[in-house]
Amino acid sequence: ETGVTQTPRHLVMGMTNKKSLKCEQHLGHNAMYWYKQSAKKPLELMFVYNFKEQTENNSVPSRFSPECPNSSHLFLHLHTLQPEDSALYLCASSQDSGTGYTFGSGTRLTVV
């Protein structure tokens, strides 16, 4: 149990589907993040939320839409994705800068 729970663990979706990834943390952290991890590439930061407010949108295509209803929950809504969007999507949380992240186990997304 890492303290950050992501669902689903695996997702296969067609390019015309709409799906959502969910992340939940009960660590009392004030920041939550979405990262994309593709083979042979560094972790790519997608979105950052601090106290429910989005503070970072790292030039992510609009087919990815984040939602943070409260400081414990984070969603990533997906629609009309492309095959190149297939990757491991990781959620993380942190309390203060320099203290490190707690990651979830990720959602392995395959777009067909």
Place this chain on the structure above:
Amino acid sequence: TQLLEQSPQFLSIQEGENLTVYCNSSSVFSSLQWYRQEPGEGPVLLVTVVTGGEVKKLKRLTFQFGDARKDSSLHITAAQPGDTGLYLCAGEGYSSASKIIFGSGTRLSIRP
């Protein structure tokens, strides 16, 4: 653009051997973290170093932050198969707008 380069990219050694992996940058960081990621899971924080020249030990793992705060190393003594995984370093800058950036990782395999 800040970049973190990790070397080697891949390392396969026999159980019981020692190894060192490196994390280098031309940028100065306020702190640097090391994570280990196992297949199908998210990265797990191993250590955070914050002071130039700092050395931290975690059982058989020794982490060092460079004096100039631009680089770090991870040394493993008497490697075990359980040490197998992807080792990621991540650096955080000084400004409030700084993001944590990740290296592309060292994939370590320990043969029994």
